[in-house]
Amino acid sequence: MQLPKTYSHKDIETKWYNHWMSRGLFAPADRPGPSFSMVIPPPNVTGSLHMGHALNNTLQDILCRYKRMDGYRVLWVPGTDHAGIATQNVVERQLAQKKISRTALGRKKFVETVWNWKREAGDAILHQLKALGVSCDWSHERFTMDEGLSHAVREAFVQLWEDRLLYRAQRLINWCPRCKTALADIEVVHEDADGTLWHVRYPLADNPAQHLVVATTRPETMLGDTAVAVHPEDERYQSWIGKKIRLPITGRIVPVIADAYVDRAFGSGALKITPGHDFNDFEIGERFGLDKISIFDADARIDANAFLTRGETGDWVARYGGKDRFEARKLIVGELEREGFLEKAEPHKLSVGHCYRCQTIIEPYLTPQWFVDIKPLAKPAITVVQEGKIRIIPEGWSNSYFAWMENIKDWCVSRQIWWGHQIPAWYCVSCDRANLIEGADGEYRLGKAAKPIVAREVPSHCPICRGRELIQDPDVLDTWFSSGLWPFSTLGWPEQTEDLKTFYPTSAMVTGFDILFFWVARMIMMGLKFMGDVPFHDVYIHALVRDEQGQKMSKSKGNVIDPLDVMHQYGTDAFRFTLAAMAAMGRDIKLAADRIAGYQNFVNKLWNAARFVQMNSSSLNSADLDGRNPLQDRDLGFAERWIRSRLAFTIAEARAAIDGYRFNDYANTLYQFTWHEFCDWYIEMSKLALNSTDGVIAERSRNLLRAILDDILLLLHPVMPFVTEEIWQTLGNQRESIMVQPYPVPEESWSDAQVERQMTFLMDTVRAIRNLRTEMNCPPGKEVKVIFYDAGEELGLLREQEPYLRSLARVSESEFREGGERPKGAATAVIGTTEIYLPLDDLIDLHEERARLSKEVGKIEDELARVQKKLGNADFIAKAKTDVVHKEREKATQFEEKIRALRASLDKLQEIQAERN
RNA sequence: GGGCGGUUAGCUCAGCGGGAGAGCAUCGGCCUUACAAGCCGGGGGUCACAGGUUCAAAUCCUGUACCGCCCACCA
Numbered sequence: 001m002q003l004p005k006t007y008s009h010k011d012i013e014t015k016w017y018n019h020w021m022s023r024g025l026f027a028p029a030d031r032p033g034p035s036f037s038m039v040i041p042p043p044n045v046t047g048s049l050h051m052g053h054a055l056n057n058t059l060q061d062i063l064c065r066y067k068r069m070d071g072y073r074v075l076w077v078p079g080t081d082h083a084g085i086a087t088q089n090v091v092e093r094q095l096a097q098k099k100i101s102r103t104a105l106g107r108k109k110f111v112e113t114v115w116n117w118k119r120e121a122g123d124a125i126l127h128q129l130k131a132l133g134v135s136c137d138w139s140h141e142r143f144t145m146d147e148g149l150s151h152a153v154r155e156a157f158v159q160l161w162e163d164r165l166l167y168r169a170q171r172l173i174n175w176c177p178r179c180k181t182a183l184a185d186i187e188v189v190h191e192d193a194d195g196t197l198w199h200v201r202y203p204l205a206d207n208p209a210q211h212l213v214v215a216t217t218r219p220e221t222m223l224g225d226t227a228v229a230v231h232p233e234d235e236r237y238q239s240w241i242g243k244k245i246r247l248p249i250t251g252r253i254v255p256v257i258a259d260a261y262v263d264r265a266f267g268s269g270a271l272k273i274t275p276g277h278d279f280n281d282f283e284i285g286e287r288f289g290l291d292k293i294s295i296f297d298a299d300a301r302i303d304a305n306a307f308l309t310r311g312e313t314g315d316w317v318a319r320y321g322g323k324d325r326f327e328a329r330k331l332i333v334g335e336l337e338r339e340g341f342l343e344k345a346e347p348h349k350l351s352v353g354h355c356y357r358c359q360t361i362i363e364p365y366l367t368p369q370w371f372v373d374i375k376p377l378a379k380p381a382i383t384v385v386q387e388g389k390i391r392i393i394p395e396g397w398s399n400s401y402f403a404w405m406e407n408i409k410d411w412c413v414s415r416q417i418w419w420g421h422q423i424p425a426w427y428c429v430s431c432d433r434a435n436l437i438e439g440a441d442g443e444y445r446l447g448k449a450a451k452p453i454v455a456r457e458v459p460s461h462c463p464i465c466r467g468r469e470l471i472q473d474p475d476v477l478d479t480w481f482s483s484g485l486w487p488f489s490t491l492g493w494p495e496q497t498e499d500l501k502t503f504y505p506t507s508a509m510v511t512g513f514d515i516l517f518f519w520v521a522r523m524i525m526m527g528l529k530f531m532g533d534v535p536f537h538d539v540y541i542h543a544l545v546r547d548e549q550g551q552k553m554s555k556s557k558g559n560v561i562d563p564l565d566v567m568h569q570y571g572t573d574a575f576r577f578t579l580a581a582m583a584a585m586g587r588d589i590k591l592a593a594d595r596i597a598g599y600q601n602f603v604n605k606l607w608n609a610a611r612f613v614q615m616n617s618s619s620l621n622s623a624d625l626d627g628r629n630p631l632q633d634r635d636l637g638f639a640e641r642w643i644r645s646r647l648a649f650t651i652a653e654a655r656a657a658i659d660g661y662r663f664n665d666y667a668n669t670l671y672q673f674t675w676h677e678f679c680d681w682y683i684e685m686s687k688l689a690l691n692s693t694d695g696v697i698a699e700r701s702r703n704l705l706r707a708i709l710d711d712i713l714l715l716l717h718p719v720m721p722f723v724t725e726e727i728w729q730t731l732g733n734q735r736e737s738i739m740v741q742p743y744p745v746p747e748e749s750w751s752d753a754q755v756e757r758q759m760t761f762l763m764d765t766v767r768a769i770r771n772l773r774t775e776m777n778c779p780p781g782k783e784v785k786v787i788f789y790d791a792g793e794e795l796g797l798l799r800e801q802e803p804y805l806r807s808l809a810r811v812s813e814s815e816f817r818e819g820g821e822r823p824k825g826a827a828t829a830v831i832g833t834t835e836i837y838l839p840l841d842d843l844i845d846l847h848e849e850r851a852r853l854s855k856e857v858g859k860i861e862d863e864l865a866r867v868q869k870k871l872g873n874a875d876f877i878a879k880a881k882t883d884v885v886h887k888e889r890e891k892a893t894q895f896e897e898k899i900r901a902l903r904a905s906l907d908k909l910q911e912i913q914a915e916r917n
Numbered sequence: 918g919g920g921c922g923g924u925u926a927g928c929u930c931a932g933c934g935g936g937a938g939a940g941c942a943u944c945g946g947c948c949u950u951a952c953a954a955g956c957c958g959g960g961g962g963u964c965a966c967a968g969g970u971u972c973a974a975a976u977c978c979u980g981u982a983c984c985g986c987c988c989a990c991c992a
Contacts, residue, residue, distance in 0.1 A: 003951095005951095005952090006952095006954090190988090190989085197992080214992080215992060216992060217992065218992085261990090261991085262991090262992090263991055263992080265991095266991060266992065267992070270992095271991090271992055272992075278990080278992080279990050280990045280991080280992075281990090281992085282990095283990085348992095350992090351989090396921070396922080397921090399920075399921075400920080400921075400987065400988080403919095403920070403987095403988070404987095404988075407988085407989090513986090513987085514987095516987095517987095517988095544986090546985095552986095581930095581931095581940090582929085582930075582931095584930075584931065588922090588923090588985085588986085589930095590929065590930080591929090592928075592929050592930095592941080594928085594929080594940085594941050594942080595929060595930090595940065595941070597941080597954085598940050598941055598954095599940085600954070601940095601952095601954045601955085602940095602954095603954090604952070604954050604955090605951090605952065605954085605955085607951090607952080608951040608952035608954095608955085609951065609952080610951085611951045611952075612951035612952080613951085614951090615951070616951095664930095664931070665931090668931075668939075668940095671939090671940090672939090679951085679952085680956090683951075687950095767957095767958090770957060770958065771957095771958065771959085773957090773958085774945080774946065774957070774958045774959075775958085775959090777946085779946085779947085780946070780947050780949070780956095780957070781947085781949080810949090863936080866936090867936085870935095870972080870973080873972060873973090874972085875971095875972035875973090876972040876973070877972080878972075879971085879972045879973090880935075880972055880973070881935085884935055884973090887935085887936090888935090888936090891936075
């Protein structure tokens with residue numbers, strides 16, 4: 001079959017993807033061999049493919065396809081994450097459009113709705129991944145909430161509980177008043193904001209004429225103040241310590257305490273203490289046994305109930321009850337000002353925590369939650385990275401990893417949402433009656449002292465009172481709890497499956513730095529804990545994809561580039577190649593459209609090279625060679641030996657680059673070889689041999705063209721799977737697929753340093769002649785005569801390769817002289833020791849050529865001066881490596897020689913000009 | 918407040934101790950029978966700045982400026 005004149009990616013991509021699927025080529029090969037495994041960072045079921053996914057999965061696919069071709073049994077496990085809060089929010093928004101609230105629906109119906117939605121729309125992203133060409137084994141697809149993984153989650157939870165690494169406690173946690181759930185510390189995004197620092201007068205209880213001034217950015221929380229703190233050594237306040245303050249508004253009497261935490265230099269040096277709504281104040285409260293008043297309800301509105309139950313009945317309770325925290329702030333500042341308690345207000349920069357899922361400002365909130373005692377898990381997780389059992393690439397990220405792990409705080413894993421793994425803990429209704437509070441939504445809330453019964457399956461009765469009425473903890477687990485188990489839960493854990501034995505630990509984890517702590521760190525801790533081994537050997541951390549200006553892509557900025565659009569417009573191969581080429585380590589990717597267009601041209605170039613090869617080997621199949629590899633031929637021509645040598649180099653480079661996760665080097669090496677060596681030079685040179693009357697020479701060239709192209713296709717396949725398959729198949733290779741062909745291996749005997757040197761010289765010569773022609777305005781069609789002077793062996797080489805000079809530089813006639821009189825009036829260039837003359841007589845513009853030569857001489861003189869300065873430096877001669885000195889000396893000689901030759905030519909031109917005048 | 922990364926050709930970026938590179942853009946010439954999505958040739962950079970180490974610095978060290986991330990409980 002003939003390759004069409006132009007490549008159209010549109011029809012081809014789906015065709016081959018289906019082909020690979022139907023042949024089951026993504027599954028691990030059914031034969032012995034080393035294994036290579038990866039688990040996909042599971043995208044959120046809510047998600048649609050964005051640039052981050054595209055980059056992430058392209059890189060993983062490159063690794064998998066490479067390893068698969070290279071003889072490994074490759075398993076790449078795909079799947080999705082239930083993404084608790086994110087998904088719940090999406091479905092809630094959809095319901096809201098239909099004017100249905102989650103609470104009105106009830107938990108059971110709501111969770112059903114999410115499942116239905118997940119089944120309908122949740123796989124969209126997987127289809128988009130398929131469009132990207134990923135070679136995941138879809139028969140291994142998993143979802144974090146499918147049965148097996150839910151089993152794994154329960155098992156992990158129970159084991160942690162049994163090992164006393166899990167506990168339930170009332171603590172100040174980060175609360176999102178919109179999602180109405182607790183969040184882990186890392187789920188809070190801190191952002192700088194312009195706020196106000198209010199200085200508020202706190203009068204002494206028994207002498208209202210005297211007051212302290214406290215500074216606060218959150219005056220509304222003074223409703224929950226239970227102390228005022230000063231520094232124990234602060235001379236200004238020695239007499240105040242131990243006295244009582246009567247708080248404005250509430251009139252609550254609170255003590256003045258002394259704690260070294262207080263910064264004397266800040267504000268007035270007195271700090272209001274709100275243990276119920278500030279993490280630092282909480283700590284101080286613990287130290288001093290202060291009351292912790294929770295002044296807000298779950299919506300972060302002032303909770304009048306909280307005061308009433310404390311017996312505080314002032315009218316302020318009614319006035320502020322039910323007010324939103326920001327409204328309350330305004331009202332309270334107003335009241336303070338009216339009542340003369342506000343000393344001043346000044347602008348103040350502060351950092352405000354936001355919910356990573358909905359951007360709502362976080363409220364520190366006192367609630368009972370489940371925590372993982374993380375330090376015992378973190379310790380071995382630090383060790384494995386220190387000892388190199390896990391390599392983090394690029395290495396710089398390990399610093400962040402260590403810093404985070406060493407200062408890690410207990411992990412709050414309970415979430416007050418409905419979509420997720422419900423915590424496998426139950427409470428006995430009769431034993432724990434005092435702790436069961438029925439909420440407005442019909443859900444129980446559990447008091448801080450409730451006694452959980454943690455079990456793998458629903459317990460039949462209470463182990464204490466044998467009561468049969470048990471209720472399950474309403475909370476669900478942090479999404480990242482189940483993703484932390486992903487590398488082994490997807491392989492069947494806790495069952496000891498074949499997959500688990502064969503593919504755990506996985507080989508590599510490819511991910512973005514944004515989830516290094518969220519996910520990677522947790523997987524390492526969980527893997528070590530439950531599997532007793534690292535979850536992966538390498539962690540490759542890639543950059544973030546940004547827009548052309550370097551801005552993070554976001555919907556609100558409207559600068560999002562949809563990968564599907566890009567794939568549609570430029571083709572998936574061009575897109576993948578772009579991502580790989582730009583994935584230099586440790587640097588963000590600014591994606592520019594014209595860059596993708598540039599690589600689309602590369603796809604086109606490859607296509608046309610293939611067409612050329614096909615046209616010249618129409619009857620040739622790989623099979624026709626009887627298994628003989630043309631690259632092994634002992635008797636090859638000059639150009640063949642050269643391109644084969646370059647191929648060997650390229651294969652070695654490609655392998656080294658991909659083995660070292662240097663995807664950009666991988667792409668660029670292949671680009672350079674394919675375009676600028678194979679197409680620019682070898683194909684052009686092959687035309688000579690193809691037209692040869694000697695049938696042996698022509699066939700040898702045909703075979704080699706084909707062999708090199710085949711290897712290019714194989715080398716490029718991991719990054720450009722579609723076009724390489726299309727060409728491979730159309731050229732009549734075996735029908736299975738290029739994706740299961742062996743990846744090229746370079747042979748030492750192919751490398752030929754001498755031929756490469758000779759070719760470099762020949763290329764320089766050709767370029768010099770082309771350059772002279774252009775400079776002299778010699779039309780491309782016009783053939784020229786060239787005279788070469790050289791005393792050394794280069795002359796022989798040029799004589800031998802003269803046909804190439806004819807075809808590549810349009811030289812009609814050449815003379816080779818070892819010395820003697822140089823031609824009069826010729827354009828001149830010098831390559832090494834070889835002088836090149838183009839006697840252009842009528843064509844030559846003497847003036848122009850003299851100007852050109854003078855400029856050239858000037859340039860070389862500058863270079864020579866620099867080299868001579870170096871050589872004149874005794875220290876350089878003494879201290880620099882000998883080969884460096886040697887090189888410099890050679891350069892000097894060459895420059896001198898070149899200058900001499902060019903000057904001579906210049907003189908001749910002058911003579912002619914003199915004659916003419 | 919700590920930590921990390923960046924600053925190289927008009928743009929997007931490689932290079933990270935020994936002659937400044939690529940792609941795109943630009944200029945000039947080519948419809949040369951694979952490719953005008955192409956071919957051939959050219960121009961363009963005191964490698965942010967200031968010190969230092971070294972025979973030698975875009976490359977290593979220190980500092981400065983600007984940009985961008987991450988972490989952190991100074992109200």
